[in-house]
Amino acid sequence: MLTKGDDYPIHQTPEPIAYAGSDRNFYDRYFFNAYAQDGSAFVAVAYGVYPALNVADAHIAIVKDGKERCLHASRVLGLERMDLSVGPISIDILEPLQKLKVTVTKAEGIAGEIVFEGRAFPIEEPRFVKRNGPRLFMDYTRLTQNVRASGWLEVDGERIEVSGWVGTRDRSWGIRPVGAPDPQPTPGAGITGFFWQWSPLNFQDRSVYFHINADPDGKPWNTRAVILEDGAGPDGGYHTDAATMATELIPGTRHAKGGVLTIPMEQGAATVKIEPLNTFLMKGIGYGGEWRHGALKGELAVAREDIDVANFDPNDMSNLHIQAISKATLSVPGQPDQQGVGVFEQLILGPYRPLGF
Numbered sequence: 001m002l003t004k005g006d007d008y009p010i011h012q013t014p015e016p017i018a019y020a021g022s023d024r025n026f027y028d029r030y031f032f033n034a035y036a037q038d039g040s041a042f043v044a045v046a047y048g049v050y051p052a053l054n055v056a057d058a059h060i061a062i063v064k065d066g067k068e069r070c071l072h073a074s075r076v077l078g079l080e081r082m083d084l085s086v087g088p089i090s091i092d093i094l095e096p097l098q099k100l101k102v103t104v105t106k107a108e109g110i111a112g113e114i115v116f117e118g119r120a121f122p123i124e125e126p127r128f129v130k131r132n133g134p135r136l137f138m139d140y141t142r143l144t145q146n147v148r149a150s151g152w153l154e155v156d157g158e159r160i161e162v163s164g165w166v167g168t169r170d171r172s173w174g175i176r177p178v179g180a181p182d183p184q185p186t187p188g189a190g191i192t193g194f195f196w197q198w199s200p201l202n203f204q205d206r207s208v209y210f211h212i213n214a215d216p217d218g219k220p221w222n223t224r225a226v227i228l229e230d231g232a233g234p235d236g237g238y239h240t241d242a243a244t245m246a247t248e249l250i251p252g253t254r255h256a257k258g259g260v261l262t263i264p265m266e267q268g269a270a271t272v273k274i275e276p277l278n279t280f281l282m283k284g285i286g287y288g289g290e291w292r293h294g295a296l297k298g299e300l301a302v303a304r305e306d307i308d309v310a311n312f313d314p315n316d317m318s319n320l321h322i323q324a325i326s327k328a329t330l331s332v333p334g335q336p337d338q339q340g341v342g343v344f345e346q347l348i349l350g351p352y353r354p355l356g357f
């Protein structure tokens with residue numbers, strides 16, 4: 001099956017680009033978010049292709065005034081991976097690794113056009129590889145890049161100017177659960193638990209990145225912190241696997257009231273105090289729920305979903321995965337403190353003993 005991608009020198013196997021190995025869970029995804037620097041408005045976009053499932057989907061969610069207004073779209077991929085559009089949502093790569101554009105042609109009252117421009121060269125996170133017993137659960141690569149965003153959004157006739165906004169985009173590809181879940185349990189997989197925190201933060205002249213995946217006993221199996229100056233190239237920035245996040249939870253929930261990130265450096269530890277302002281529920285862009293990534297919805301399906309993020313059950317399984325739009329204070333020894341803004345993504349499933357679960 002030949003497709004448009006076969007005319008580009010991007011093959012990784014002897015097969016046509018349409019085929020991506022033998023694992024049904026292979027995926028290739030774009031993610032974007034952007035937010036006003038006071039946290040009052042927020043947008044997130046996800047776009048994914050699932051070659052073995054022959055599905056592509058795209059989502060946009062806009063959070064403002066306590067409401068999360070979402071547009072979901074899904075279509076049959078038709079094995080063509082170079083067409084970056086699903087219904088009304090499309091992506092244009094204006095400058096690889098530097099500038100991308102998301103366009104939403106008006107549908108269900110939602111429209112917009114936003115350009116995301118990198119503040120520095122993207123960072124490559126450590127490869128994520130995790131097995132549950134004998135079964136491969138995750139194996140993927142991700143690049144992450146903080147951005148400046150410009151453009152506009154429209155929700156039910158209200159225009160939102162995206163000016164002076166910052167945010168983050170990422171690209172990940174590889175294997176992780178997508179589409180319908182596998183109904184057969186795996187003997188010997190042991191107690192399953194998943195702990196995830198991700199904090200890309202934007203400051204005046206630099207970015208701070210932190211993520212951690214940890215086992216139920218708190219042992220990290222993938223973690224990294226980066227301090228990256230604006231304009232840095234592929235080899236720039238300070239990278240360490242020794243950073244730690246002290247998390248205070250909202251009582252009775254698995255969501256953070258706040259956190260303090262500590263990054264060891266030669267001149268002494270840098271700290272970042274994170275103070276959540278508003279909540280974005282990740283199900284609004286397909287992380288769980290009816291519109292989960294890779295779900296087969298037919299030849300083409302488009303739908304609107306509105307979520308009340310001022311009043312929701314934080315212990316409902318579909319609401320555990322969030323990004324908290326947060327104020328951040330960066331303190332580096334010998335330098336004035338910097339105020340910034342970012343997200344504090346959180347997902348705690350099953351046991352996690354360090355926080356009492």
